[in-house]
Amino acid sequence: MIKGIWWKVLGLILILYSIIYGILVEVPVLPVIHQTIRNLFFHVPMWFAMFIMFGTSLIYSIKYLGSLKLKDDLTASQAVNTGLFFGLLGLLTGMIWAKFTWGDFWTNDPQLNGAAVSVMAYLAYTILRGSIDEKALRARVSAVYNIFAFMLLVIFLGILPRLADSSLHPGKGGNSSTMGDLDPTMRMVFYPAAIGWILIAFWILDIRKRKRILELQQQP
Amino acid sequence: MEIRQKYALNAILLYVVSTVFVVQLSFGRIIDETSWIALFWIILLFAAFNAVSKSFVQEHTARRLYYFMIAAPVSIVLSKIVYNSLLMVSLGFLSLGLYVLFLGMPDFNPWLLYPSFILGCIGLASALTMVSAIASSAGNNAALMAVLGFPVVIPLLLLVINSFKLALQVNISTLQMIKSLTSLFLIDAVVVILAVILFPYLWRK
Numbered sequence A: 001m002i003k004g005i006w007w008k009v010l011g012l013i014l015i016l017y018s019i020i021y022g023i024l025v026e027v028p029v030l031p032v033i034h035q036t037i038r039n040l041f042f043h044v045p046m047w048f049a050m051f052i053m054f055g056t057s058l059i060y061s062i063k064y065l066g067s068l069k070l071k072d073d074l075t076a077s078q079a080v081n082t083g084l085f086f087g088l089l090g091l092l093t094g095m096i097w098a099k100f101t102w103g104d105f106w107t108n109d110p111q112l113n114g115a116a117v118s119v120m121a122y123l124a125y126t127i128l129r130g131s132i133d134e135k136a137l138r139a140r141v142s143a144v145y146n147i148f149a150f151m152l153l154v155i156f157l158g159i160l161p162r163l164a165d166s167s168l169h170p171g172k173g174g175n176s177s178t179m180g181d182l183d184p185t186m187r188m189v190f191y192p193a194a195i196g197w198i199l200i201a202f203w204i205l206d207i208r209k210r211k212r213i214l215e216l217q218q219q220p
Numbered sequence B: 001m002e003i004r005q006k007y008a009l010n011a012i013l014l015y016v017v018s019t020v021f022v023v024q025l026s027f028g029r030i031i032d033e034t035s036w037i038a039l040f041w042i043i044l045l046f047a048a049f050n051a052v053s054k055s056f057v058q059e060h061t062a063r064r065l066y067y068f069m070i071a072a073p074v075s076i077v078l079s080k081i082v083y084n085s086l087l088m089v090s091l092g093f094l095s096l097g098l099y100v101l102f103l104g105m106p107d108f109n110p111w112l113l114y115p116s117f118i119l120g121c122i123g124l125a126s127a128l129t130m131v132s133a134i135a136s137s138a139g140n141n142a143a144l145m146a147v148l149g150f151p152v153v154i155p156l157l158l159l160v161i162n163s164f165k166l167a168l169q170v171n172i173s174t175l176q177m178i179k180s181l182t183s184l185f186l187i188d189a190v191v192v193i194l195a196v197i198l199f200p201y202l203w204r205k
Helices: A006-024 A034-067 A070-101 A110-131 A135-163 A184-218 B006-027 B033-052 B061-070 B073-103 B110-137 B142-168 B174-203
Strands: none
Touching: A006 A034, A006 A184, A034 A070, A034 A135, A034 A184, A070 A110, A070 A135, A070 A184, A110 A135, A110 B142, A135 B110, A135 B142, A135 B174, B006 B033, B006 B073, B033 B073, B033 B110, B033 B142, B073 B110, B073 B174, B110 B142, B110 B174, B142 B174
C-alpha cells in the first residue's frame, strides 16, 4: 500500500471536483438521455473501481498461492468485499439511469446480465469463504475460486457483450467505442472522476484491511 | 473407477427420460425452436450437475488418500476431466436422441450443431469437475456446488445456445460458424488449463 496521505486527499478532491463540476458543466444535448448523461460521471467509474478491486484481489490470491501467507488472503478477501460494494453501487446507479432513459429498471441487455452474473459469482465467493472454518484451507480454496471468478468477469464484461448483436449500451453492436466519441469537455470530468473513485476504493480497502487485522488480534 | 457405481448412472438416465417425458406431456409435439433449445439445455444442465458432482463429492476419505499416494494431482484432474467429458458427451447424445424422439427435430445445420454440442458438453463437464473439486474441499456441501457452479457455467451455456440459434438460420457464412466454434473452444481450453494449474493447490492436504 502507498504510504502517506496525499493520495487520499487527491481522491477526495477529484471526487468533489467531479460532483460539483459534473453538475455545472455544459453537456452535449443528445436525444433520449438529455441531462441524465451526467450520470456517466458516477455510473461508469463505479465499474472501473469494481474491476480494479477484483483485479487487486486476483493479484493477492495468486500471491497467496505462491507465498501461503494469510495476510495476502486477508487482502484478497477484503478487496472482493470492497469490489462488491462498488459493483452494487454500479448496478444501483445503472438501474436508476435505465429507469429514466430506457423506461425500466431492468432490461434484457447482455451487459446487464453479465454484470449481474459476475456480482453473483463474487457473492458465491463470500459464501464459499463462510462455509469453511479452517483458516489455511479456506484461504487456499477461496484463492482458487477467485481466479476462476476473475476469468468469468473478463469473459462477461470483456468478451460476451462484444459478441452480442444488440445492446442498449453505447459502443456495442457494431458501433465504435464510447470513449472515442466522448465530448472533450465531458472527458475533462470523466477521467478525474474515474481516478478519484479508484483512489477512494483503495482507501476503503486499506481501512477494511486494518479493521480486520485489529479484529483478528482481539480474538485469541 | 466410477463405473462401479452403476446405480448412479442409471439414476441420471432415468432422470433424463422422465424430464423429457414431462416436457413432452406439457408441450405436446411441436414447440418453437427457441424454447426447444432452451429446454434441451436446461435438462442437460441439471443432468450434468447430477452426473459430475459425483466425481469428487461422493468419494470417501480413504479412497482419496489412496489416490493421493499413487498418482500426481495433474494426472488425477486430467483423468477426471476426460472421464466426465466422455460421460457428458454420451449422456448428451442419449438425451438428444430421446428428445428428438419425443419432441421432433427443428432444421439445424449439422456442421455447426454437432461440434458446438460436443464442445458444450466437454466444457460443462470440465467446469463442473473443477467446481466439484472446490465444493468437496469445502466439506461436501450440495448447496455450495449449485451456488458456485451456476455462475461458472452460464457463459458457456450462453455461447452454446447462441451457436444453436445460429445453426437454425438457413444460410450462415462459414466465418460465423468458425467464430462461434472458436469462442466455445477457447472457453473450454481456458477452463481445462486453469483446472490443471489450480488443482494441485486443492489436492494438497
